[in-house]
Amino acid sequence: MKITHIAAADETFNVNFEWEEEVGVPGAFIVKNSHHNEFYLKTATLEDVPGHGRIHFVCNSWVYPAENYKKDRVFFTNQSYLPTKTPLPLRHYREEELQTLRGNGTGKLEEWDRVYDYDVYNDLSEPEMGPKHARPILGGSSEYPYPRRGRTGRPPAETDPRHESRLPLLKSLSIYVPRDERFSHLKLSDVIAYGLKSAIQFLAPEAEAQFDRTPSEFDSLKDILELYEGGIKLPIKLPDFPFLESITKEIPFPILKEILRTDGERPFHFPMPQVIKGMIKFLSKDKSAWSTDEEFAREMLAGLNPVVIRLLQVNKNFLVEFPPNSKLNPKAYNDEASSKTKDCIEKNLEGLTLEEALKCNKLFALDYHDVLMPYLSRINSTSTKTYATRTLLFLKNDGTLKPLAIELSLPHPDGDQLGEVSEVYTPAEHGAEGTIWQLAKAYVAVNDSGYHQLICHWLHTHAVIEPFVIATNRQLSVLHPIHKLLHPHFRDTMNINALARQTLINSGGLLERTVFPAKYAMEWSAVAYKNWVFPEQALPADLIKRGVAVEDPKYPNGVRLLIKDYPYAVDGLEIWSAIKKWVEEYCSLYYSSDDMVEKDSELQLWWNEIREKGHGDKKNASWWPEMQNLKELVETCTTIIWIASALHAAVNFGQYPYGGYIPNRPAMSRRFIPKPGSLEYDELESNPDKAFLKTVTPQLQSILGISLIEILSRHTSDEVFLGQRDTPEWTADKETLDAFGRFGMKLAEIEEGIIALNSNENLKNRAGPAKMPYTLLFPSSDVGLTGKGIPNSVSI
Numbered sequence: 001m002k003i004t005h006i007a008a009a010d011e012t013f014n015v016n017f018e019w020e021e022e023v024g025v026p027g028a029f030i031v032k033n034s035h036h037n038e039f040y041l042k043t044a045t046l047e048d049v050p051g052h053g054r055i056h057f058v059c060n061s062w063v064y065p066a067e068n069y070k071k072d073r074v075f076f077t078n079q080s081y082l083p084t085k086t087p088l089p090l091r092h093y094r095e096e097e098l099q100t101l102r103g104n105g106t107g108k109l110e111e112w113d114r115v116y117d118y119d120v121y122n123d124l125s126e127p128e129m130g131p132k133h134a135r136p137i138l139g140g141s142s143e144y145p146y147p148r149r150g151r152t153g154r155p156p157a158e159t160d161p162r163h164e165s166r167l168p169l170l171k172s173l174s175i176y177v178p179r180d181e182r183f184s185h186l187k188l189s190d191v192i193a194y195g196l197k198s199a200i201q202f203l204a205p206e207a208e209a210q211f212d213r214t215p216s217e218f219d220s221l222k223d224i225l226e227l228y229e230g231g232i233k234l235p236i237k238l239p240d241f242p243f244l245e246s247i248t249k250e251i252p253f254p255i256l257k258e259i260l261r262t263d264g265e266r267p268f269h270f271p272m273p274q275v276i277k278g279m280i281k282f283l284s285k286d287k288s289a290w291s292t293d294e295e296f297a298r299e300m301l302a303g304l305n306p307v308v309i310r311l312l313q314v315n316k317n318f319l320v321e322f323p324p325n326s327k328l329n330p331k332a333y334n335d336e337a338s339s340k341t342k343d344c345i346e347k348n349l350e351g352l353t354l355e356e357a358l359k360c361n362k363l364f365a366l367d368y369h370d371v372l373m374p375y376l377s378r379i380n381s382t383s384t385k386t387y388a389t390r391t392l393l394f395l396k397n398d399g400t401l402k403p404l405a406i407e408l409s410l411p412h413p414d415g416d417q418l419g420e421v422s423e424v425y426t427p428a429e430h431g432a433e434g435t436i437w438q439l440a441k442a443y444v445a446v447n448d449s450g451y452h453q454l455i456c457h458w459l460h461t462h463a464v465i466e467p468f469v470i471a472t473n474r475q476l477s478v479l480h481p482i483h484k485l486l487h488p489h490f491r492d493t494m495n496i497n498a499l500a501r502q503t504l505i506n507s508g509g510l511l512e513r514t515v516f517p518a519k520y521a522m523e524w525s526a527v528a529y530k531n532w533v534f535p536e537q538a539l540p541a542d543l544i545k546r547g548v549a550v551e552d553p554k555y556p557n558g559v560r561l562l563i564k565d566y567p568y569a570v571d572g573l574e575i576w577s578a579i580k581k582w583v584e585e586y587c588s589l590y591y592s593s594d595d596m597v598e599k600d601s602e603l604q605l606w607w608n609e610i611r612e613k614g615h616g617d618k619k620n621a622s623w624w625p626e627m628q629n630l631k632e633l634v635e636t637c638t639t640i641i642w643i644a645s646a647l648h649a650a651v652n653f654g655q656y657p658y659g660g661y662i663p664n665r666p667a668m669s670r671r672f673i674p675k676p677g678s679l680e681y682d683e684l685e686s687n688p689d690k691a692f693l694k695t696v697t698p699q700l701q702s703i704l705g706i707s708l709i710e711i712l713s714r715h716t717s718d719e720v721f722l723g724q725r726d727t728p729e730w731t732a733d734k735e736t737l738d739a740f741g742r743f744g745m746k747l748a749e750i751e752e753g754i755i756a757l758n759s760n761e762n763l764k765n766r767a768g769p770a771k772m773p774y775t776l777l778f779p780s781s782d783v784g785l786t787g788k789g790i791p792n793s794v795s796i
Contacts, residue, residue, distance in 0.1 A: 021050035145617030273660035311547030467614025666696035
């Protein structure tokens, strides 16, 4: 059977044969495909097996014609076995299957191959297109360390053999990943439909010229609202764009007829982002709540990127950390100390002195100074013009945060050795000062948007999890209980990451065109990877590291939040606790002692390969768990599941709800704050909205950006959420199924708790001025653009 239509139904075949009890109980079966087409095998079930009854096999695999394989395809029962407990007749097949999945490390990998192997990110450049498209190789060096990606075996580029050759854009969907890692037909149709709805972002250079014949700026905030309320019509005729016509021929989906219309018009009409939808619903069409200081600060706790804010702390000598000092090399960056002063902020501390506010854990910071300053001169040499920002916030008695000051820093124009030029801005509501304050917040949003997309989202979820996917398939048999535990949390990750390398993070790709670091985006993320520490990805450890929680054994998970109304942390700790409880119960069913963990050969090879190969640039780090006991196994698996599910959900599915309204989260800035006496300053005074819009992302990049994040924020129709499996018979172990059922019930309880918290008007950070309840860690969701739901995996 070959599935050729996206709506094709499953087909069931019944085969009757005789089975003698003395033959024994089958633990695996072999399939040979003698047809010329491949077919997808979901499950096989043996009924009435003598002496046993029913035996179920979960297959979920494409089986190609037999001539494509050197070894027969083998499928194992849904029973779990540690290596030493595997029935003797199965041990040979168990090891042989793993050898097949590892491959031999050579040659180009083909569509039917099932090989999982590692490579560095040497496929982002296009050296044939000249120096402008050269990018550093990420991974394998101390300068640009990086997690490994899946190997494709494509030949080297002709002009620079250090780099891997790239596929033509129209062949992007055929980029190699192991066949069973590819999107399902249903998901592929969803992704293509979402993507081609915004196909203009993939057009050839002549399409940009078409945009250039239309106004390149939004003239007012009303213009932006028309993106959602009425749409923008741009004249696009297929005969004028051969590239569009080639797309319609290459991708044979009927949806193209609607998406790429031939009537001479193409409307851009986007859904209303939730950050303004709530205001329209509850505030009589007041669409300005997004711009308030309260909402600006709230989104650091309950927005798209709530994983960066940190406490300004008292050090071990009880000396306050103020001004917040830079950790950059003073030889390279002279005079880095923040230029904030007491006078700027002390009057807004509700009667406290600066020292009292610090000692009472009332001061917090969103600080992008150190991560940006080393790159800022290079970034600002592009069309980007931005600052390195520091934002200081005060925790009010009602539990909300109030911005006190924003520091904007630039490298000294005469060289870094002369220090930096910094200005501090404080809240203002009216006149030029009010507009400049809005611009200062916009520069913070630009910093935060870029750091979110490249570091918190791409690097800390997509990129770091891929080595775990590869190692799990290479070293843990499908019979291994840890493989069964983790496998659902790797679904579609290699496929979405491969597509990202082809169209998003490559030289000239969408991210370079829509986030402020431009061509320095990916190497900036490599520098950030130097600071990645696996144990700190556990939510409790992350909160403690940032100072927003302290260790306290009286509290669940051993941590007490210093900001009690911190929606991401509150909901996240509930999810973390549920995952950890499930993992503890599961692992305890298979490992009754620490010695069993230490002597599990597959587990030890798996963990060694993750450190030595998958995250090989960090193999000598002292912080890696040694994997010598059950506690380390539980913490490791919990952290992996957390990263792949809840952390990714928290930083991904709010992209359109929060960032789809461009002024709320601009991703780029094009000019600095104007100086008094300049024409730009006069415009700032006379037309503040226009001055704001001329500073942030222009029209073309705005449409590209929101087209992209609309795709990334949607749940496809075949999504599998946390607490769910794609088949109810994923294991034959009843105790395991019972524990998994308890996990699902706990997640349902958490959902009820989130609904109750969002209804509590005393918790002002749950919805805020935008009237947008925090639901990004609500476990379940419907299909589409919902702003909630935790998929099992990094699947989009």
